[in-house]
Amino acid sequence: MVFEINNDFVQVGGVISAILLLASLRVKVSCDEYPAMSCRKHSAFLTDFGGVGDGKTCNTKAFEYAIRNLSQYACDGGALLVVPPGKWLTGSFNLTSHFTLFLQKDAVILASQDESEWPHLPVLPSYGRGRDAPGGRFSSLIFGTNLTDVIITGFNGTIDGQGSYWWDKFHKGELKLTRPYLIEIMFSDHIQISNLTLINSPSWFVHPIYSSDIIIQGLTIFAPVDSPNTDGIDPDSCTNTRIEDCYIVSGDDCVAIKSGWDEYGIKFGMPSQHIIIRRLTCISPDSAMIALGSEMSGGIKDVRVENITALNTQSAVRIKTGAGRGGYVKDIFVKGMSLNKMKYVFWMTGSYGSHPDPGFDPKALPNITAINYRDVRADHCKYSARLEGIPNDPFTGICISNVTITGGKKKLQWNCTHVGGVTSKVLPKPCKLLPEKKKTFDCPFPEDKLPIENVQLKTCCF
Incomplete structure (x- = not known):
């Protein structure tokens, strides 16, 4: 009898132990999963540092306090700051290395x-002056410099720049400093910005500059189509960058690749290179889906650009440059490229003005060469092409193949000056400066992969 009682006790105890063990395991494995370049060992919520998500209380100090405290974990697996559901009013704040800013759904x-x-910042060295005014510039809402391994992501949380205040000042000519950007990371590496909704930036939305090893993925970006200079994503003097699966509605270029302005960019001498853009969708009636320039000194x-879509957009992949x-x-x-209701399918401009100051060298001529487009379907478009090189400095090595454009009612579909290249299987018939070869061919596209394409995101958990 004693044995039976003890056995029952042992059995019951074993069941209880098993339940506790399973509960323990469940706690360990039940978490919020998200894809990231780096996972974090430590995590905390903004509310742990006094954050109030009522849309009225200013949280600038809460963000600063949280990030300052979490930075101590940089050498111990890094840290993640969770922004929970709510409306978190804040001014500009700075990120730190080995850090993730995570916006939950409805945050x-x-x-x-x-x-x-x-805060006020000095002008960028590759620009020499502010874009809105000669003086300095306002810090971006989310800013970081000299960082490594920094991630801004979430479950499609929202960052709202409330840009109307700044747009109004711009239109009235009241700005003494350049408007803030929404996100700017500079002199940094291993950057990820993903799975967020960004709306109403005061100026450019996402601006990595002087940085490398960047993944920008799964962003939805919205600004009124008449808002000034609300570029979507602007990699600027950046290397090894991957932009993919983004949807952008903008008052300016959806993506603009840049590398400095006239004599300042020439002196700074940091190119943008090894960039891939794919599965991008753009709406921008007055600008380009992808611009190369105009600041490209x-x-x-x-x-490398592939599988992109534009609707009701001024031009597709546009080159903007000029003497100086x-x-x-x-x-x-x-x-x-899948295009619909475009003004121009192909557009290159060699007479773009907008110089930082009178000190630019008009003899500093750009070299535009080896520009390749293939596999394009464009419907309901006004013009096939406007290709304008520079006198005594033609744009060369242009290749266009397998293109069908419909809807053009203008008599002059291809307007070409100071350019040279070849075409194959292009309708309507191209201009004489881009003769069609009798033997059909495809314009080249690299078969190798950029290093950033081989970066696989981990499944992380907090």
Whole structure:
């Protein structure tokens, strides 16, 4: 009898132990999973540092306090700051290395419209002056410099720049400093910005500059189509960059690749290179789906674009430059464009003005060469092409193949000056400066992969 009682006790105890063990395991494996370049050992919520998500209380100090405290874990597996559901009003704040800013579903970071919440920064060395005014510039809402391994991601949380305040000042000519960007990371490496909704930036939305090893993925970006200079994604003097699966509605270029402005960009000499853009969708009635320039004085090369879509957009992949820019745009490869209701399918501009100051050298001529487009379907488009090189500095090595354009009612479909190249299987018939070869061919597209394409995101958990 004693044995039986003890056996029952042992059996019951074993069941209880098993339940506790399973519960323990369940706690360990039940978590929020997300894809990231790096996982973090430590995590905390903004509310742990006094954050209040009522849309009225300013959280600038809460963000600063949280990030400062979490930075101590940089050498111990890094840290993740969770922004929970709510509306989190804040001014500009700085990130740290080995750090993830994570926005949960229904979390909204609201940019303050109080200028005192935006620190002032000096002008960018490759620009020499601010874009809106000659002086310095306001810090971006989310800013970081000299960082490594920094991630901004979430479950499609929202960052709202509340840009109307700044757009109004721009239109009235009241700006004494350049407007803030929404996100800017500079002099940094191993950057990921993904799975977020970004709306109403004061100016450019996402601006990595002087940086490398960048993944920008799964962003939805919205700004009114008449908002000033609301570029979507602007890699600027950046190397090894991957932009994919983004949807952008903008008042300016959806993506603009840059590398400095006239004599300042030439002197700084840092190109944008080894960039891949794929599965991009763009709506921008007054600008380009992808612009190369106009600030390209440090050079742009090895840009690969594939499987992109534009609707009601001024132009597709546009080159913007001019005398005084110097630099180069070369080894550009575009494959697979689906276009509808465009003004121009192909557009290259060699007379783009907008110089930082009178000190630019008009003899600094850009080198535009090896520009390749293939596999394009464009419907309901006004013009096939407007290709304008520079006198005594023609754009060369242009290759266009397997293109069908419909809807053009203008008599002059191809307007070409100071350009040279070849075409194959292109309708309507191209201009004489781009003769069609009798033997059909495809314009080249690289078969090798860029190093950033081989980076696989991990499944992380907090």
